[in-house]
Amino acid sequence: xxxxxxxxxxxAKVMSAAEAAAFIQPGTTVGMSxxxxxxxxxxxxxxxxxxxxxxxxRGEDFRINLHTGASTSTEMDGALAEADGVALRTPFNTDPTxxxxxxxxxxxxxxxxxxxxxxxxxxxFYGPMHTAVVEVSAIRENGRLVPSSSVGNNKSWLDLADQVxxxxxxxxxxDLDGLHDVYYETALPPHRKPVGVTHPADRIGVTDFGVDPxxxxxxxxxxxxxxxSAFKPADAxxxxxxxxxxxxxxxxxxxxxxxxxxxxxxxxxxxxANAVMAELVKxxxxxxxxxxxxxxxxxLDALDSGTLSMASCTAFSLSTxxxxxxxxxxxxxRDKLIIRTQEISNHPELVRRLGILAMNGxxxxxxxxxxxxxxxxxTKMMNGLGGSGDFARNAFTxxxxxxSVAKNGAISCIVPMVSHVDHTEHDVHVLVTEQGLxxxxxxxxxQRARVVIDKCAHPDYREQLRDYFDRAMRGSDGxxxxxxxxxxxxxxxxxxxxxxxxxx
Numbered sequence: 001x002x003x004x005x006x007x008x009x010x011x012a013k014v015m016s017a018a019e020a021a022a023f024i025q026p027g028t029t030v031g032m033s034x035x036x037x038x039x040x041x042x043x044x045x046x047x048x049x050x051x052x053x054x055x056x057x058r059g060e061d062f063r064i065n066l067h068t069g070a071s072t073s074t075e076m077d078g079a080l081a082e083a084d085g086v087a088l089r090t091p092f093n094t095d096p097t098x099x100x101x102x103x104x105x106x107x108x109x110x111x112x113x114x115x116x117x118x119x120x121x122x123x124x125f126y127g128p129m130h131t132a133v134v135e136v137s138a139i140r141e142n143g144r145l146v147p148s149s150s151v152g153n154n155k156s157w158l159d160l161a162d163q164v165x166x167x168x169x170x171x172x173x174x175d176l177d178g179l180h181d182v183y184y185e186t187a188l189p190p191h192r193k194p195v196g197v198t199h200p201a202d203r204i205g206v207t208d209f210g211v212d213p214x215x216x217x218x219x220x221x222x223x224x225x226x227x228x229s230a231f232k233p234a235d236a237x238x239x240x241x242x243x244x245x246x247x248x249x250x251x252x253x254x255x256x257x258x259x260x261x262x263x264x265x266x267x268x269x270x271x272x273a274n275a276v277m278a279e280l281v282k283x284x285x286x287x288x289x290x291x292x293x294x295x296x297x298x299x300l301d302a303l304d305s306g307t308l309s310m311a312s313c314t315a316f317s318l319s320t321x322x323x324x325x326x327x328x329x330x331x332x333x334r335d336k337l338i339i340r341t342q343e344i345s346n347h348p349e350l351v352r353r354l355g356i357l358a359m360n361g362x363x364x365x366x367x368x369x370x371x372x373x374x375x376x377x378x379t380k381m382m383n384g385l386g387g388s389g390d391f392a393r394n395a396f397t398x399x400x401x402x403x404s405v406a407k408n409g410a411i412s413c414i415v416p417m418v419s420h421v422d423h424t425e426h427d428v429h430v431l432v433t434e435q436g437l438x439x440x441x442x443x444x445x446x447q448r449a450r451v452v453i454d455k456c457a458h459p460d461y462r463e464q465l466r467d468y469f470d471r472a473m474r475g476s477d478g479x480x481x482x483x484x485x486x487x488x489x490x491x492x493x494x495x496x497x498x499x500x501x502x503x504x
Contacts, residue, residue: 069152378419
């Protein structure tokens with residue numbers, strides 16, 4: 001495996017994961033690679049978890065503060081959470097064990113825009129970064145690092161950390177070399193410069209990471225796949241949502257707001273996002289572009305079919321089958337894919353300038369278009385905001401997508417008032433459920449409410465919502481955004497007490 005390590009000095013630092021983990025001390029801040037289950041370290045976090053368990057068995061306190069790009073895997077977040085080894089976690093998490101720790105109040109969690117985290121770490125809000133643990137696919141003879149399947153915040157972690165542990169993963173294709181675009185011109189105000197991306201295909205950086213070899217304390221060799229968890233197949237609801245979107249795209253082209261190649265697409269992660277791509281592949285649209293965070297199966301299929309001519313991202317989130325297909329044919333994507341730092345993939349100004357069509361999931365929306373994408377019943381963290389805020393606030397058109405009900409119909413995803421607000425009505429242009437599509441642009445709050453009820457609410461809850469809105473119109477002190485404050489969150493309370501939002 002050492003054929004991937006070409007720098008003599010760093011080859012001399014090869015050691016076991018357990019030996020490398022010994023460099024990480026209790027109470028320190030660690031930046032690890034990883035974004036949506038790709039490019040995360042495979043061995044050191046598990047070895048660190050074992051070290052933490054042993055320390056706890058001796059009655060010693062051993063927890064770290066953990067920063068990443070986004071979500072990782074059970075081998076990383078799951079193992080460290082199981083060991084009760086994380087005091088603070090940012091900026092996104094999908095692991096159920098870590099989620100349980102967060103919601104039990106045992107791990108502090110800072111949910112933040114993905115484009116903001118590196119900046120706030122650079123500004124010192126989280127204190128010094130002691131260790132970076134970063135997966136790469138190779139080390140060049142000059143000591144520069146070839147990234148693996150995600151870039152995320154790795155550049156910042158390598159620059160900021162006092163010491164660096166590298167995992168060189170030979171499972172990652174050697175042909176990844178050259179797909180990356182690592183931008184080194186970021187700076188804090190007042191020294192920022194314009195970012196020279198005017199098209200999703202523009203390259204503005206270099207293809208590798210720089211690191212001071214003197215900071216590298218350990219190199220660990222691995223051969224392990226990314227998380228590669230397939231999302232559930234597209235069901236009737238996700239296909240209906242996708243069809244509503246494609247029909248809307250056709251309408252916007254006819255109105256002259258989009259051209260025949262639309263505008264660059266951003267898509268969240270999940271089966272609905274895959275369904276949207278599948279419907280686009282079946283549509284007449286061709287030669288589209290994507291400026292997004294993550295390439296998943298549906299987007300890979302769209303690249304293969306020519307529906308997408310190219311995609312710019314910071315990471316992958318592929319099923320096992322799609323990952324094997326990609327790894328075996330990376331060279332076929334050399335002119336179709338760019339993997340960037342997440343400060344660029346999620347850059348708000350670029351999102352605004354390029355005119356992104358942003359499609360993101362949500363947990364619930366209310367009558368006026370406010371969206372909750374993170375908190376179950378207002379208090380329990382699901383996964384986190386992710387990049388949805390980076391894109392929604394700045395998109396040319398901001399879409400939020402969800403089935404109209406959850407928990408077999410016990411929860412309406414359209415409610416009088418959301419129990420937590422991640423995206424205000426000002427940043428939400430279009431809501432889509434399997435029931436239909438509500439275009440909220442140019443509508444006042446009362447007009448929005450009627451459209452949301454008629455187009456997006458499930459039939460089981462439509463009359464219940466109309467009744468609430470009608471009574472709010474009669475009984476509210478303010479008729480700009482009518483609410484009955486005494487019962488605006490009663491639907492959530494009813495679910496917590498009875499197991500359903502349905503009345504009587």
